[in-house]
Amino acid sequence: MLIAIEGIDGAGKRTLTEAIAGLLAGRGLTCAATSFPQYGRTRAARGVQELLNLGPEELARIEPREAAAWYALDRFESRGLLAGLRAGHDVVLIDRWIASNIAYQRARAPVAEGPGLEAWILELETGLYGLPVPDATVLVATPETAAADLIRRKGGRDYTDKAFDALEANRALQARVLATYHDLAARGVLGRWIVLHPVRDGTLRPPADLAAEVVAALLP
Ligand SMILES: Nc1ncnc2c1ncn2[C@@H]1O[C@H](COP(=O)(O)OP(=O)(O)OP(=O)(O)O)[C@@H](O)[C@H]1O
């Protein structure tokens, strides 16, 4: 089973991935987890890293299709790694997948270009590159303000020395990305979605609680 974990920057994807892996292991399933971009492991991830360290004006000059192509190529270069993980485990969890590319590039593009851009990314990644569609995609629907607070709690990252990278720093963009994710989930783009609401009554739910909701949906 291939499960993608999606959400805006700082939504809690990595934390949830680890919690789900722990619960699945407790049920006797073998589980592997990886994340995209594959920083330090693919040539394309170097291109991504360069993008994320640009200033806001420079980033705005990068066409959404150019940015999308770097991310897609990172996944294409990683297809052997993913196939190996899937062959050796019952469940493979991936922190970000193709839906990230659609949500972020659509949010960066003029609204009228969104449908064409989405179709182009899907054709490139699932068509030309033959990348797999997950069995389910989990949307960690943390609101933008809560996610910004969580990014501040993070330690250093290996791809940037900034507290907020070029995409994280743009809060209006993050809000548009979240709205685009909800739209993808409602339309079932890339198959089945499970939508999680980590903030309840103004408080973050514990990761174990969120993970239990996902596992109950996956293995009823
Ligand atoms: N449910 C939660 N309750 C409390 N703290 C959380 C929760 N989820 C995540 N955190 C904390 O928030 C911070 C960001 O979480 P995490 O790294 O999982 O986010 P992310 O979505 O993977 O981020 P990014 O997109 O930037 O890689 C971490 O310090 C993590 O410990």
Ligand SMILES: Cc1cn([C@H]2C[C@H](O)[C@@H](COP(=O)(O)O)O2)c(=O)[nH]c1=O
């Ligand atoms: C995989 C992928 C990612 N992005 C965006 C989303 C984030 O802002 C950055 C990097 O991701 P990280 O989780 O912060 O390391 O890139 C994207 O636009 N398209 C993608 O396919």
